[in-house]
Amino acid sequence: MSETVLEMKEVHVRYDTDDGVVHAVRGVTYSVSLDETLAIVGESGCGKSQSSFAAMGLIQPPGRVPAGEILFREKPGADTVNVLKFHRNSRQMRRLRGGKIAMIFQEPMTALSPVHRIGMHLDEVLCLHTNLGKQERFERACQLLTDVGIPDAEKRYHQYSFEFSGGMRQRIMIAVALACNPRVLFADEPTTGLDVTIQAQILELIKKLQRESRMAVVLITHDLAVVAETADRVAVMYLGRIVELADVDTIFATPKHPYTIALMKSVIGSPLADDGRLQVIRGSVPPPLEHVPGCPFHPRCDSFMPGVCDKVIPEFLPADEKTITACHLYSKKNGN
């Protein structure tokens, strides 16, 4: 097993707003190693993007990260540093962000500046993180554009984002993220909104670049089909917590947590789904300001145990040798 590059320990993210506290991430723990793809799955609002923003130092007031550790190993064999110790605008954080920890943002339409040429986006990253001269940066940028499959790079370098199609814009985002050979790449819904044939191209591209430049990829998505095709391990999130973590084959074949089971059954074409009517999860995700005592999933859970699930928050513990889950059904103390 290769070396761990990034480790999250009990990370919390909360937003103190005038209307109340939104506890977006409530203790997320995972680690990701070199050459590995970890997928973080969940419905909208479950905190999957927020947890990665914390690692990028992108949580802005009124948001803050009140607790937890994010340990990042910059070079092989080096000691880890706790990214959360750095202020988001500090020199150390700015050196890491975009350089060694990079991100492909959702919606390339809004993530690229409409008033700057495509080349500027690449030049900016290279200028901040390398010592290359002007001409070298131009050459490196063109090389990056070629690597991500944009033909005619020297001409395209001078064009604006609106002159590119959705798939091409996503390729540019990837080029920007990979400009400085990051160790960890967060891909936040990299293919949402793209057509299937373009989606296949982009996923292939990320895989190919991961093999070539050796990095850890954290793939954030709500699309279980994309997860099944690309991930090595899967973390399922619900209401700011990871409820289950296992390798991809295990989680699709034998999900443990009731939420994961229900989610798998509601996805068309998954091994657990029936051909006729789709299984649905009762109720809906509670509004962000609402506080659910005990296990966050208990109001919608089919295996709800009164007196336990609505009182005690389940710990995130191994259910067997392959799966870690946060559910009272599997904890020894309350074993069913």
Added chain:
Amino acid sequence: MPPLLEVKNLRVWFPKERNFFGNPRTWVKAVDDVCLTLRRGETLGLVGESGSGKTTTGFAILRALTPREGSILFCPDGRKTHDLAAMTQKQLRPLRRHMQMIFQDPFSSLNPRMTVQQIVLEPLKVNGEGSAQERKDRVRELLGEAGLSDQFLNRYPHAFSGGQRQRIVIARALALNPSLIVCDEPVSALDVSVQAQILNLMMDLKDKYNLAYLFVAHDLEVVRHIADRVAVMYAGRLVEDGTKKQIFDDPLHPYTRSLLAASPKPDPTGRRSRIVLHGEVPDPSNLPGGCVFHPRCPRAMTCCPEVVPAQTLIDGRNVRCLLYEERYKDCPKLQQTGAAEGKIG
């Protein structure tokens, strides 16, 4: 009995550039020569990438757009057939109640200044259905059908989640007992677990009211679940249509094959080699000659850039590809760079 809907050689072209006299010089061929048949109580899935003209086809069938050519034969009551393409908007009005639409984005298809009651009531009011009290009772009944409790009657759309809004849209579409509903990507904006709820609801309502859906979607797994028959579009043309089993288990057209291969399956055991299509959908104002798919086609032949494929009937399904035409099928393979190639996924 004639089918509910029969679309023949539909063309929707938009003028792009005009000459000195204001006559169109070049056209954006959004829909070109599309033929479809939809029977009562049947779901036809219309799939394709963005820009392939599937939404435009749906809009043209409802005459939200005027087609340039072709006929749209609509027969709501099983007796009289109307050609929607040749009618004026005024003549269409009495027929409108038989055809409804469910839109893609439930956040923009509901008026934020109207309450749920007003939204669902509006079609009844416009068509003068029943008395005021009867209409109100009908609204309660419709919301119940769509799985919403009537305590929401006086709330505004902003108070609802995406899935609930889509239920309001469905209740509104059902208000006048239509026989045809055009659904334009009804679940693509929703989370998976909510998607399942809405799809189940739509299937129940279809059985209950014998509805026919023209289900426009880009998600092949959703179409596989809900459709009886499937039509595949590419760059404004129909490339293949047949039963769900034919299209998904034994696709004939190279585009259908690569589309199915590119679509990810939520099953990690099924990871396999897949055909990755290179390039993108062509610009509809500047389509390649001959078969529109030939620049990306892994099986293109030397005749493909010249000859427009005709509709060929094979085992009850229609394919438009020269590979299946007697005259051309033995042409030599076209040597081209950048077309699809097999890859290990």
